[in-house]
Structures are given as structure tokens and as C-alpha cells.
Amino acid sequence: MTTLRVRIRQSLAILKGLAVTFRYLFRPPVTVRYPEVKRAAVQPRFKGRHWLTLYADGMERCVGCELCVIVCPSQAIYVRAAENTPEHQVSKGERYATDFQINELRCIFCGFCEEACPTGAIVLGREYELASFSRDAMIYTKPMLTEPYPGASGRDPQREV
Amino acid sequence: MIEIAIVAVKSALLLFILLTACAYMTLLERRLLGKFQVRYGPNRVGPFGLLQPLADGLKLVFKESFMPAHVDVIVYWLAPAISMVTALFVYAVIPFGPEVMLFGQRVPLRLADVNVGILLVLATSSVGVYGIILGGWSSNNKYSLLGSLRSSAQLISYELALGLAVISVVLTAGSLSLVSIVEAQRRVWFVALQPLGFLIFLIAAVAETNRAPFDLPEAEQELIAGYQTEYGGFKFAMFYIGEYVAIVTMSALLTTLFWGGWWGPVLPGPVWFVLKTLAFVFVFIWLRATLPRVRHDQLMALGWKVLIPLGLLNLVVTAVIVVLRGT
Numbered sequence: 001m002t003t004l005r006v007r008i009r010q011s012l013a014i015l016k017g018l019a020v021t022f023r024y025l026f027r028p029p030v031t032v033r034y035p036e037v038k039r040a041a042v043q044p045r046f047k048g049r050h051w052l053t054l055y056a057d058g059m060e061r062c063v064g065c066e067l068c069v070i071v072c073p074s075q076a077i078y079v080r081a082a083e084n085t086p087e088h089q090v091s092k093g094e095r096y097a098t099d100f101q102i103n104e105l106r107c108i109f110c111g112f113c114e115e116a117c118p119t120g121a122i123v124l125g126r127e128y129e130l131a132s133f134s135r136d137a138m139i140y141t142k143p144m145l146t147e148p149y150p151g152a153s154g155r156d157p158q159r160e161v
Numbered sequence: 162m163i164e165i166a167i168v169a170v171k172s173a174l175l176l177f178i179l180l181t182a183c184a185y186m187t188l189l190e191r192r193l194l195g196k197f198q199v200r201y202g203p204n205r206v207g208p209f210g211l212l213q214p215l216a217d218g219l220k221l222v223f224k225e226s227f228m229p230a231h232v233d234v235i236v237y238w239l240a241p242a243i244s245m246v247t248a249l250f251v252y253a254v255i256p257f258g259p260e261v262m263l264f265g266q267r268v269p270l271r272l273a274d275v276n277v278g279i280l281l282v283l284a285t286s287s288v289g290v291y292g293i294i295l296g297g298w299s300s301n302n303k304y305s306l307l308g309s310l311r312s313s314a315q316l317i318s319y320e321l322a323l324g325l326a327v328i329s330v331v332l333t334a335g336s337l338s339l340v341s342i343v344e345a346q347r348r349v350w351f352v353a354l355q356p357l358g359f360l361i362f363l364i365a366a367v368a369e370t371n372r373a374p375f376d377l378p379e380a381e382q383e384l385i386a387g388y389q390t391e392y393g394g395f396k397f398a399m400f401y402i403g404e405y406v407a408i409v410t411m412s413a414l415l416t417t418l419f420w421g422g423w424w425g426p427v428l429p430g431p432v433w434f435v436l437k438t439l440a441f442v443f444v445f446i447w448l449r450a451t452l453p454r455v456r457h458d459q460l461m462a463l464g465w466k467v468l469i470p471l472g473l474l475n476l477v478v479t480a481v482i483v484v485l486r487g488t
Contacts, residue, residue, distance in 0.1 A: 014451075014452065017451045018447060018448075018451065019199050019445065019450050020451075021450050021451040022447070024196075024197055024198075024199055025193075025196050027196055027199050027200075029195070029199055029200045029201050030197075030199045030200065031199075031200040031201055033201065033204070
């Protein structure tokens with residue numbers, strides 16, 4: 001008799017479950033139609049595409065030390081450094097990066113490069129739509145990585161590291 | 162001559178409607194499951210994703226017809242065909258509406274009024290099981306074989322309960338012909354006279370079509386896809402069509418046997434029939450969205466220890482009442 005009562009309760013539980021799913025049928029979806037509708041901006045600490053930041057006076061922060069190259073676990077960064085000269089002063093250190101490439105396909109967005117950088121030159125921005133039709137286009141070169149103007153990446157150009 | 166022409170046109174029309182309906186059922190299911198799970202579902206191909214079945218179909222047709230090594234070739238090719246053809250064949254005897262006048266001809270909205278109609282339906286759907294069993298057997302794959310073995314065990318158990326529920330309806334209507342069964346529901350639908358029979362039939366129908374929560378033959382987590390594992394391209398599509406047509410068949414049978422077939426107020430008969438069938442298709446999807454899969458021993462216990470005794474009880478009560486009312 002008790003088992004029968006249990007079985008009846010279980011059968012009613014099925015109806016209860018059906019009622020729950022039926023209610024969900026009329027809820028607006030929690031997902032969004034992505035390319036047309038986008039969610040609110042990502043968190044401030046989000047790790048997206050890289051930027052090479054500038055000082056407020058327009059000088060490059062990167063001093064070509066290649067610490068980011070050494071720390072990068074997926075070997076996605078290539079840096080070729082050159083000496084600053086009084087006539088051609090690019091950064092505030094002795095050297096600067098004449099070439100700076102990041103392969104965004106290899107990058108795992110761990111943020112080690114940002115942590116390793118002694119001058120705070122390389123930062124991870126908030127852009128996450130990095131798709132492309134070719135592999136070549138995914139190797140970001142120095143003109144693409146450098147901020148168009150100080151603070152364009154969203155970081156304060158006055159900040160000290 | 163004119164009769165043959167009418168039947169030919171009706172067959173062609175019915176096949177076209179069924180295959181289209183089956184294609185769009187995949188979309189309906191995916192969209193509804195999306196709604197149940199508070200997401201959108203496929204909505205990219207065409208407005209509301211309405212061209213999605215077309216895209217899927219094209220993809221399946223143009224896929225490479227791959228065959229794994231050491232399969233039993235003839236049986237391997239035959240199995241999906243059996244699965245699809247038997248599922249479509251059932252529609253020969255299901256009535257969609259009363260006789261109507263079209264172009265001065267009396268056209269009954271059914272392909273054939275076989276006097277043992279319901280028997281034919283049960284027999285054909287039993288043959289359909291061969292598609293699954295042979296598909297699993299010939300694929301030379303342990304998952305396929307396990308899936309088809311489960312399927313045969315499940316279908317044998319539930320066909321009995323299904324048959325018992327059907328016999329009760331047949332006793333109530335006094336005929337094996339599906340047309341006569343619908344005619345007998347002119348005043349009272351059989352769901353009111355046979356509520357237990359309806360429930361047994363509904364549960365058995367879900368199990369017969371291998372749908373959740375009785376989808377053990379194709380349990381993804383354990384068996385990949387059961388008997389379908391080694392199939393791809395259009396052979397897979399044929400299994401799929403068979404499965405979805407079987408769902409429509411069971412919904413149509415539920416409508417015919419218990420919910421008065423084409424009877425209904427205001428709207429014309431075929432519209433009522435389609436509406437009721439669609440309602441049951443929705444129930445199938447609703448169940449899938451709600452219930453988790455049962456264990457195999459639970460499945461067997463439900464079939465043999467609950468549904469068959471209840472079906473027998475229902476049958477005995479029905480028979481006694483029919484005899485008492487007859488005298």
C-alpha cells in the first residue's frame with residue numbers, strides 16, 4: 001500500500017515537471033542573437049586583444065627588453081629591438097622595438113606578457129571579436145598594435161608601473 | 162480507372178505532405194526545445210529558420226556515402242529503407258477525414274479502408290523494428306549492436322501493452338477498421354470511455370518510437386547513437402525520416418483511437434485531425450524536454466509489471482461492460 005502511494009506520488013511528480021517546463025516555454029530567451037545583439041561591455045579586467053600603449057606625451061612605453069617574448073607560453077610574440085638615438089628618440093629607455101608582432105592565433109590570452117612588462121607597455125584590451133579570413137591577417141604588426149593616440153586602449157597614459 | 166488515378170494522386174500527395182511534415186518536425190522540435198531551454202534554437206536559415214530543414218536535407222544528400230569495413234553490405238543498405246518504408250506505409254490505412262465531394266467525385270480522405278486496419282498498423286510498425294535491429298546487426302559495431310538489442314527488448318515489451326490498449330478500443334468500437342473506429346466516436350470520444358487505455362497507449366507509444374524518456378536504444382552518453390552510429394548521409398536521413406514519421410504515426414493513431422479522429426465542432430474534419438495530431442507531436446517534444454532517461458531495468462519493470470497488468474485489467478473490464486451492455 002505504501003509503495004502504491006509512492007508510485008502515485010511519483011506519477012504526479014511527472015505532471016509537476018511537465019508544468020515546470022511548460023512555464024519555461026513562455027519565458028524570453030536568456031541568450032541573445034549574437035552578431036545583431038551584443039551583451040553589455042566586458043569586465044574591466046577582461047583579456048582581449050593586445051595594445052602597445054604610449055605615454056601621455058606620445059612616447060612609446062616599450063623599451064624592447066623582450067621579457068614578454070621570454071614569458072610567453074605559446075611563443076606568440078616576436079620583438080626586434082634597436083637603439084634609441086638623440087635624433088630618433090622613440091621610447092624613454094635606451095632601446096625601442098622597431099618590429100613588434102603578435103600572432104593572435106597562437107596567443108592564449110593568459111596575460112603573462114602584461115605581467116612581465118617592466119614599463120606597462122603591452123596590455124590586453126577588451127576587444128574580443130578577432131576573427132579573420134586568413135592566418136596572415138591574424139599576425140598583428142607594430143602599427144596595428146600601437147595605440148593610435150595615448151589612452152586609446154582604455155588605459156590611463158599617466159599611470160606608473 | 163478514375164479510382165486508380167484518385168488513389169495515385171492521393172498517395173503522391175500524402176507522401177509529399179508526410180516527408181515535408183517530417184522535415185519540418187525536426188525544425189519544430191529544435192525550436193521548441195530551444196524555447197523550453199530558454200534559448201532561441203535555429204533561427205538563421207531563412208525567416209524563423211524556416212529553410213533549416215532544406216539546408217539539412219541538402220547537406221545529408223550531398224554527403225559521402227561512407228561504409229565502414231566488414232559490414233554486411235546488403236543488410237546494411239536494406240535496414241534504413243525498411244525503417245523508412247514501414248513508417249510511411251502505415252498511413253495507407255489512417256483516415257484523415259470523412260468523404261468529401263471534389264470535382265464531382267466522392268473522395269474519401271484516406272488511402273484504404275482495410276477491415277483489419279489497426280492490425281495492419283501494428284504489424285507494419287513491428288516490421289519497422291527490423292530496420293533498427295538489422296541496422297545495428299550489420300554495422301559491425303558494438304554500440305550499434307547494443308542499441309539494437311535494447312531496442313528489440315524494449316519494443317517487444319511495449320508492443321504488448323500497446324496491443325492490449327488497442328484491443329480495448331477495438332472492443333468498444335466493435336470493429337478493427339480505423340474508419341469504423343472513428344465513426345464510433347461520433348458522440349463520445351474514446352478517451353472518456355478508455356482513460357486508462359489512453360494512458361497505456363501514450364506511454365507505450367513513446368517507448369515504441371524510441372523517444373525520451375525511453376530513448377535507450379540511442380542513448381548518446383552510453384551508445385553514441387545506438388544503431389545509427391555507423392550510418393551517414395542519406396542512409397542516416399532515412400533512419401531519421403523513419404523515426405520522425407513514426408512519431409507522427411503514433412500521434413495520428415492516438416488521435417484516431419482516442420480523440421475522435423476528424424470529429425470536432427466548426428472546423429472541417431481534416432483540420433481537426435491535423436490539429437489533434439500536432440498537439441500530440443507537441444506532447445512528444447514536451448516529454449523529451451522534461452523527463453530524464455529511465456534505466457533499462459526500470460523500463461522493463463514498467464512495461465511488464467505495470468503496463469501489461471493494467472492493460473489486461475482494462476481489457477477485462479471493457480470486455481465485461483461490452484458484454485453486459487450487449488445483452
